[in-house]
Amino acid sequence: MYGQPALPPDFVSLPYANPDAPKGGRIVFGESGGFDSLNPFIINGIAPAGLSAHTVETLLGRSYDEPFTLYGLLAESVVTDEARSFVEFTLREGARFSDGSPVTVEDVIWSFEILGTQGQPRYAAAWGKIGGVEQTGPRSVKFTFNTVDRELPLILGLRPILKKAQWEGKDFTRSTLEAPIGSGPYVVAEFEPGRFVTYRKNPDWWGAELPFNRGQHNLDEIRYDYFGDGGVVFEAFKAGEITSWRETNPVKWDQQYDFPAVAAGDVVKSVIPHSRPSGIEGFVFNTRRPLFADWRVREALIAAFNFELVNRTLNAGIPPRIQSYFSNSPLGMVPGAPAEGRVAELLEPFKAELLPGALEGYALPVGDGTEANRAAIRRASGLLEEAGWTVEEGVLKNAEGTPFAFEILITNGADDIINAATIYVEGLKRLGIAARVVTVDSAQYKERTTNYDFDMTHYIRSLSLSPGNEQTLYWGAAGVTEPGTRNWMGMNSPAAEAMIATMLAAKGPDEFIAAVQALDRVLTTGRYVVPIWYSDVSRIAHRKELKYPERLPLYGDWPGFQPEVWWYED
Structure with missing residues (x-):
């Protein structure tokens, strides 16, 4: 990269x-x-x-000993320009599918198009940035881009290459028990x-x-x-x-x-x-639900999560807590420290929309580890009151008298997460909140999370040392309504999308790191997830x-x- x-x-x-x-x-x-x-x-x-x-290969293969470097796999060579406005791949002459047929330029073009138009949403963004495709030789194909995105040649190099002939006359979007023919x-x-x-x-x-x-x-x-x-x-x-x-x-x-x-x-x-980032894991708020639309409510529920007690009970206090999405790496923000230098410059135009802490500094609330967790519960109660919630006869209600109640959706068998959620539910009772854990099988879980049919659920996103286009799928505004994205929280943040655009256009490591650190601040102070631990x-x-x-x-x-x-x- x-x-x-x-x-x-x-x-x-x-x-x-x-x-x-x-x-x-x-x-x-x-x-x-x-x-x-x-x-x-x-x-x-x-x-x-x-x-x-x-079973399926890509044009280029990734070395996991470098942040983001690819080497030839199906492709024997790659050509691009300084601006990375295009990329041209030349296939290896001996590349074959498992049935013995050659991997062709036609297979490459078809794979890119079918994945970009009918595949999972993660493929669509890159396909939309391709302005033109042409076969430039017996084994060569050139993609020209309509968007400035220096990561695109690498992203296309990692697209799965499928055999076009296998899918002729078939609906690619239908679930099937016919295995893809790969190379x-x-x-x-x-x-x-x-x-x-x-x-x-x-x-x-x-x-x-x-x-x-x-x-x-x-x-x-x-x-x-x-x-x-x-x-x-x-x-x-x-x-x-x-x-x-x-x-x-x-x-x-x-x-x-x-x-x-x-x-x-x-x-x-x-x-x-x-040596990779912590990523984010925890309980994600579905902000499409009016209950979680107010950041003060989300901050209150983060404060009420007694991490110190949960971690000691389940893990003997061994694993550290996730402090931000890119913590444990140079790409992460420093907890509690204000934004400075280029990071502050990138965030300044969005000052009006940023939540408290993005510019001046933010760190996760810390509990005292006791079951009562009194200071954290007092802080959470104050935030909830600011947001219009008050306790009546032990039940937290809004101005209309509606009780504060929600479900935490978890897959069957996720024992550690179920146990963490159960402790969390008990702590929330001190605020008058009626939360309950609901477990479902993997098929139901996929269906419900694909369509964002949950209040809160277990959420995990592993992040690399070279974040790129996938960040749009994780946090992009299209995921507010479009099913099947990774934006389970339903966030809509022009600041986050601007940081991703800056990251993708960066020509050097300094600008790239500043953009990711700024993105980390937007995500963390968005209060979209109750973070747990990482290893x-x-x-x-x-x-x-x-x-x-x-x-x-x-x-x-x-x-x-x-x-x-x-x-x-x-």
């Missing part, structure tokens, strides 16, 4: 891959919930984990909707010897088994049915891994550090035969790490 790639043109493999890794073996993951579709590129249906990542290392071998899916290594995979792929995709088989909830998955792991398990609870990691396979050394506990490490328990390189990527345990650079060794 900025400067030169870290690797030379003649690199042997990615720095965190082992080019001498043995081939073969299998890995079995466990998932809670289910799936009913094999098309992961549309809104309809729920696709199984790993489908796109393992990736694996194909869908067996599956049973809602129960399991197995991906098997294609012995004729065209890209096995590319430097980018050396040391990657070493396993012969990748399987995902589905269970009713996370607790059942963990029991399946203990029983040996699952061979790798990510533990998100540090207390369980310390106290519940004394089962026989660990004691015998058959299961290994690995801790994987990373600066990943905890993975796995069978001893499953190995990974000593040299870890910058992003740590992230897409592209497990199972991509892991291998099986007796």
Whole structure:
């Protein structure tokens, strides 16, 4: 995205891959919930984990040892100008789909258009910025842009490439159990909707010897088994049915891994550090609901969330709290500090619309860790009163006499989140608020969140060291009414959209960092989410035969790490 790639043109493999890794073996993951579709590129249906990542390739591939750098995959070369007003890709001559047919320019153009017009909303924004498409050679295609966006050549390089002929005469938007024909290392071998899916290594995979792929995709088989909830998955792991398990609870990691396979050394506990932003996780307000339209109400409910008690109860106080969307990185704002320099300049034109704290400084309320949490509850009560809510006979009501009541929607099996929400609900009773936790299965959860049919729900957005176009999908105003975006909170902020535009047009790291720090301030002071905790490490328990390189990527345990650079060794 900025400067030169870290690797030379003649690199042997990615720095965190082992080019001498043995081939073969299998890995079995466990998932809670289910799936009913094999098309992961549309809104309809729920696709199984790993489908796109393992079976479909892109023009360029990402190195997770750099903030945002791509190397040739399906494409052997990339051409653009200083302004990045266009990009031209030339396909590798030997690139093949799993059925043996060549990947063509026609497939590339069709894939971009079908995804941009009929695929998930995340594809539409980039397609709308393409002003022209032309085939410039037998294996070359040029895209010209109608918008200044220096990230676009990279975004297009990461678009999935599908086989056009497979979809002729078919409705791309319909959920289907026909697997897409891709050019990736694996194909869908067996599956049973809602129960399991197995991906098997294609012995004729065209890209096995590319430097980018050396040391990657070493396993012969990748399987995902589905269970009713996370607790059942963990029991399946203990029983040996699952061979790798990510533990998100540090207390369980310390106290519940004394089962026989660990004691015998058959299961290994690995801790994987990373240097990526915290992202945001917590309970998101649906501001489309009048109940949460006032920022003072949202601030009150953030203050009433007794993080110190919740974290101590569930996590022994080990993981730190998320302070802002890009905390734990140079892209994050400094909690409590005023905006300065270029950050202040970028925010100044929006001073009238910004919420308190964006310019002068903001930090999350801190509780005292007691069940009463009196100071925080007093502050929350004062904010609610300012917003027109008063307590009558122990019930918080507005001027019309309507009680303050709402639901927290959570997926079945998300035990830690359910427990956190339950403690939260008890704390809210001190304010006269009647909140209740509602759990649903994964299909209902997807349907309701796609259509923003919730008051509050569990929300998580992982963020990278090089945020870009996806930020519009996360926070853009179109998501207020358009279903299927990531803007679950329903925010409509010209300031946020201006910061994203500045970020995308930045030609150097200083301007880019300032724009992201300014965006971080807008998001955090918007009070859209009650933040919980994040982990600066990943905890993975796995069978001893499953190995990974000593040299870890910058992003740590992230897409592209497990199972991509892991291998099986007796």
